[in-house]
Amino acid sequence: MSESAAALDITDLVFRYASGVADVLRGVNLRIDHGEFVALIGQNGAGKTTLAKHFNGLLKPSSGSVRVMGRDTRAAPVADLARAVGYVYQNPDHQIFAQRVRAEAAFGPRNLGLSPSEVEQRVERALALVGLREHADDFAFSLGRGQRQKLAVASVLAMEPRILVVDEPTTGLDQAGARGILDLLSTWNVEGRTIVVITHDMTLVAERIPRTVVVNDGLILADGPTRHVLTDASLLRKAYLRPPQVTRVAQRLGDLGVAADVLTVAELYRQIAARVGPS
Amino acid sequence: MEPADDVAIRVRDLRFRYPGATRDALAGLSLDVCRGEFLGITGPSGAGKSTLCLCLKGLVPAGEFSGSVSVAGQTVAPGSAYVESSALVFQNPETQIIGLTVAEDLAFGPENLRRDPARIRAAIPVYLDQVRLAGYQDVDTYRLSGGQKQRLAIADALILEPEILILDEPTSELDPIGKDQFFEVLERLRRERSITVIMVEHAAEQLAAMADRVIVMQHGLVVDQGPPDQLYRNPVLFHHPQAERAPQISEVLFELLQAGLLPASQFTAQEEAGIQRLRALLENSVQPVAQRV
Secondary structure, three states: OOOOOOOEEEEEEEEOOOOOOOOOEEEEEEEEOOOOEEEEEOOOOOOHHHHHOOOOOOOOOOEEEEEEOOEEOOOOOHHHHHHHEEEEOOOHHHOOOOOEHHHHHHHHHHHOOOOHHHHHHHHHHHHHHOOOHHHOOOEHHHOOHHHHHHHHHHHHHOOOOOEEEEEOOOOOOOHHHHHHHHHHHHHHHHOOOEEEEEOOOHHHHHHHOOEEEEEEOOEEEEEEEHHHHOOOHHHHHHOOOOOOHHHHHHHHOHHHOOOOOOOOHHHHHHHHHHHHOOO | OOOHHHEEEEEEEEEEEOOOOOOOOEEEEEEEEEOOOEEEEEOOOOOOHHHHHHHHHOOOOOOEEEEEEEEOOEEEOOOOOOOOOEEEEOOOHHHOOOOOEHHHHHHHHHHHOOOOHHHHHHHHHHHHHHOOOOOOOOOEHHHOOHHHHHHHHHHHHHOOOOOEEEEEOOOOOOOHHHHHHHHHHHHHHHHHHOOEEEEEOOOHHHHHHHOOEEEEEEOOEEEEEEOHHHHOOOOOOOOOOOOOOOOHHHHHHHHHHHOOOOOHHHOOOOHHHHHHHHHHHHHHHHHHHHHHO
16 A cells, blocks of 8 residues: 555445445545545435445445555455554444453454554553543443444544544534544544544534535535535535535625625624624 | 423432442433423433433333333333333434334334224325335335434334324434424424424524423433523533534624623524524624715
């Protein structure tokens, strides 16, 4: 695998789960470079998860190609792909299987053939990052949903992959939990890792993720800076999505001079305050 | 005080502790819910929201239980029968989907209540349509996406035509329009059949639009409650980095209020009302500028 190639390079990807049934992906082209932080959004059933499962070779194209750091996923050994790409599942209970929290987080790195001390270090670091260190000896399934979600993330973080794919990481989390996970992903991104997040949480995308890709009906409907994509209400409508509430509010106040590309609460506040505040 | 027969749910000093836990999941919680009321429940992970939902359905988990719970006139206690006039949508749809096909899964609930088979068959497409799964009758349930499973679980509850609908984060995996459509279905059900709705939800914007009252739970207790326009003004619970999610419109108005740019009487958590308040604010401030020009 090559550092100079794109992190993920997808060309004319077509995928169907069985012959004779409709294509789930109908010709996807997408390139994600090293160090990018990308949101994949789209309606339920649009093909987001199916697309993401191609990123680590869990699924192989029916036609077209997926290259991970330059290697075609049909040719690359699963072990190499697993080392390069970490995948956190939508439902943590599909992923967690060990009895204890610590054992769950250790499973991945142990299978990478690391030394026991290296495994232990990585597990400690990953559990600390998600705030589960004090639960290291607890039963994994006695944790609440939000904590199981964090454990699922920690288990993948412990493998320290170059590319991290996270499917709906904030489902079932409260606001503080969701922001905590995003903080964590941002930190990893700043360290140079490539992060792809599948989410329905437009607020978090607007606040935190610079590039947004809209998947609709097995195709890429839009791909660009989040500020362009998330403020285009008619485009989003086609994908059963809509801009964050502050963006909708700003656009309804456009005739009074409020900018149409507002993405966050702070931005809308500044727009209003600048007009009504003491001059 | 509401007359007693207007109370759909009455909870008094409810304590519950899971086996081996070091603290109570529910710590002496009291709550009344009126017939036809839409009650929103919010609060951080681990506050006891899901445990409360289970108790309200009569599915008291194993553990230490004290206090009293009455739902539609039926007393709930450990080992008591589950409450037939209420339906619960679980947080994780996988917990409740058991049919091999979508139609089988939908029929399971009403069949167990011995409803007329012909009526069940007729109802299936109606409820699938309501959750945007029209035509999915014969699809294998394991093939559904996460969001589709969640919508099926919602249809499973709706088809029972319950008096009381208990929803534990039913829209967490739905896309934004799917969330809106789900809330529209609820609104219609309330209009047509005046059902009581108890809903655990982090989607503050929809809660603010729909709920008559929202309660905030922390550590097994209700720490604040009120109509959305009142509740979302609480600066301890909302509007800071560690806070629960509040509607974005309420966050903007709250900041304007803090800065002295908006009178407190103008605060709201509703989108439409918020737009009107901001519009008035901007129009009033534009006037002097125009005069200066």
